[in-house]
Amino acid sequence: MSQRSGANSFENGLNLNGRWDISGGSDIKFNGSQTISGAGEIVMSDEASNRVLGNANTLKVSRDIAIRGAGVIGLNISNLNNQGAILAQGDNAELLIRSTTFTNNGVLRAEGVKGLKITSSEFTTAGQVQISANSVLNRTGEYIQTDGLTNVDGVLNVSDLYDLQGGTLSGNGQLNGNISVSGTVGPGNSEMALRN
Secondary structure (H helix, E strand, C coil), X not given: CEEECCEEEECCCEEECCEEEECCXXXXXXXXXXXXXXXXXXXXXXXXXXXXXXXXXEEEECCCCEEEECEEEEEEEEEEEECCEEXXXXXXXXXXXXXXXXXXXXXXXXXXXXXXXXXXXXXXXXXXXXXXXXXXXXXXXXXXXXXXXXXXXXXXEEEEEXXXXXXEEEECCEEEEEEEECCEEEECCCCXXXXX
C-alpha cells in the first residue's frame, strides 16, 4: 500500500503497515501525545520542506516503523522518542530533527550526502547511531550516549560535548567536538580522527 499525503492530521495515533510517501512540502501532523505503530514506513522525498510535526507532548516511533528521506521531524513536539529507524537519505536536502528533546533507543542513520542535523535542546542515545562514509551528522548541543553504539565512518560534528557515558564509539571517520569518555572507544581498521 502506498499513500500520498497533502496535509494529514492525527488525533489518536497512526497504525501504519504500508508505505506513506510525502513530498512537495507535505505534512503529517500529530495533535497531542501520539504513537506511530505498525510495521510500515514514512518515505520523505529529497526536499527540505517535508514535515512530520505536531502539537504534541510526545511522539513515539515504534520498533517496526521507519521514517526515511529528507525534511523536518519533530517541529512543535516536546518529546520525540525513536524506537524504530530514522534514516537520513537526502542528497539534495538534510533530515533535520527539531523536537525539544530527542531520545534514540532505535536506529538513527545518516546515509545521504546532506546527512542528518539534530537541533533538539536535549539529545540522548542508547540505541544505534550510524554515519556512513559519504555522510555527516551535525549535532547542535550536547551528544549524550548512555549505551548502544555510535559508528562514525563519515563525519560527526558536535557543537558542545560528546559525552560517552556508556556503550561504544567506533568507526573510521572523524569526530569534531569536545569529548568525554566513560564508555568504550573502538576505532575501525584505521584510527578515528578525534578533534576538539
